[in-house]
Amino acid sequence: MSRKRARVATTKFHKYTQELASSVQRARQAGCLVRDDGVIVDVVSSNLSPKQLALVEEVKQCANNLEAMGGREEYQRASQLNTSLFSTSKWLMGLMGSWGWLEGLKVVDRDGSDSRRDVRILEIGAINTQLLDAAKKTRLRRNNGDFNGGIAAKVERVYRLNVRAIDIRSTDPRIEQSDFFALPNPKDAYDAIVCSMVINCVTSPQDRGKMLTKIFNFLRPGGVCFLTLPRLCLHQSKTMTRAYFEEILTKGVGFEIMKEATKDSPKIAFYVLSRPMNLSPVKCWSDNFGTVRPLKNGKKFRNSFTVILSQAEVERA
Numbered sequence: 194m195s196r197k198r199a200r201v202a203t204t205k206f207h208k209y210t211q212e213l214a215s216s217v218q219r220a221r222q223a224g225c226l227v228r229d230d231g232v233i234v235d236v237v238s239s240n241l242s243p244k245q246l247a248l249v250e251e252v253k254q255c256a257n258n259l260e261a262m263g264g265r266e267e268y269q270r271a272s273q274l275n276t277s278l279f280s281t282s283k284w285l286m287g288l289m290g291s292w293g294w295l296e297g298l299k300v301v302d303r304d305g306s307d308s309r310r311d312v313r314i315l316e317i318g319a320i321n322t323q324l325l326d327a328a329k330k331t332r333l334r335r336n337n338g339d340f341n342g343g344i345a346a347k348v349e350r351v352y353r354l355n356v357r358a359i360d361i362r363s364t365d366p367r368i369e370q371s372d373f374f375a376l377p378n379p380k381d382a383y384d385a386i387v388c389s390m391v392i393n394c395v396t397s398p399q400d401r402g403k404m405l406t407k408i409f410n411f412l413r414p415g416g417v418c419f420l421t422l423p424r425l426c427l428h429q430s431k432t433m434t435r436a437y438f439e440e441i442l443t444k445g446v447g448f449e450i451m452k453e454a455t456k457d458s459p460k461i462a463f464y465v466l467s468r469p470m471n472l473s474p475v476k477c478w479s480d481n482f483g484t485v486r487p488l489k490n491g492k493k494f495r496n497s498f499t500v501i502l503s504q505a506e507v508e509r510a
């Protein structure tokens with residue numbers, strides 16, 4: 194697949210999934226039984242009003258558009274190509290290396306001595322196994338510490354990482370097929386959550402807010418989220434600006450932005466967000482977070498990205 198075809202596929206997928214989600218919502222409001230994927234349930238067309246029939250047709254058309262572009266399969270193939278062009282895992286491995294996390298996190302044992310434990314990582318929307326591979330990577334170490342192998346050598350992991358990778362549609366047996374929204378709270382909170390180019394695939398602004406709040410909840414205090422999204426979402430939407438997105442992340446959800454680790458490429462914004470050690474000193478609810486409002490003048494915008502937070506959810510976090 195060429196880069197151009199991959200770009201077209203991801204753009205079409207986002208457009209058609211948004212259209213499908215809105216048409217399903219409209220059809221449900223009119224009393225039609227429609228599944229999220231656009232399949233019409235138990236419909237006898239003679240029982241439908243003309244308005245319902247039109248809405249059902251609209252849903253079918255949106256589902257057909259999605260199928261015709263190759264659906265989620267084509268989208269994931271395109272995303273795999275995009276990922277191979279900018280490696281998110283390289284970026285976050287570099288950062289974790291600079292923090293000393295790749296050798297594991299220090300814990301003080303009951304007797305006062307130090308040991309190390311694996312870094313617990315959740316990768317949401319994993320379409321490749323780069324992080325899983327890094328966690329499995331091994332080397333031979335001789336007892337005296339050199340790497341020549343030999344009889345006294347033992348196999349050890351290179352990085353102390355414990356990675357759980359999930360995707361709603363898994364492309365590898367090691368990637369767990371799960372919806373992030375359906376995961377129960379973890380027994381042990383995560384040290385790091387990777388959410389790369391996923392929030393822009395979530396179709397409703399409310400669910401995007403829910404995703405950010407749930408990530409915050411799943412992290413231990415001091416844990417970090419590696420969040421990436423297309424810059425287009427921040428710069429080409431009438432209802433979003435970069436400053437407002439950062440207000441949502443900080444004052445809304447409660448994250449601190451690690452400015453020194455956050456960066457931009459020409460197309461992608463790379464955020465490193467940390468969950469503060471204690472109650473978030475920056476969190477401060479504004480009713481704006483619960484609504485959508487135009488933030489820019491003008492008519493032509495290539496994107497309609499926005500985020501809505503639920504006050505009850507962020508207050509529980």
Ligand SMILES: C[S@@+](CC[C@H](N)C(=O)[O-])C[C@H]1O[C@@H](n2cnc3c(N)ncnc32)[C@H](O)[C@@H]1O
Pocket residue numbers: 269272273275276281317318319320321359360361362371372373374388389390391394395
């Ligand atoms: C654009 S791809 C990004 C993949 C990869 N993380 C990257 O950086 O290139 C988005 C992925 O997120 C997955 N995804 C979207 N919503 C999800 C959810 N609620 N739970 C788990 N995975 C999700 C999609 O299936 C898709 O594979």
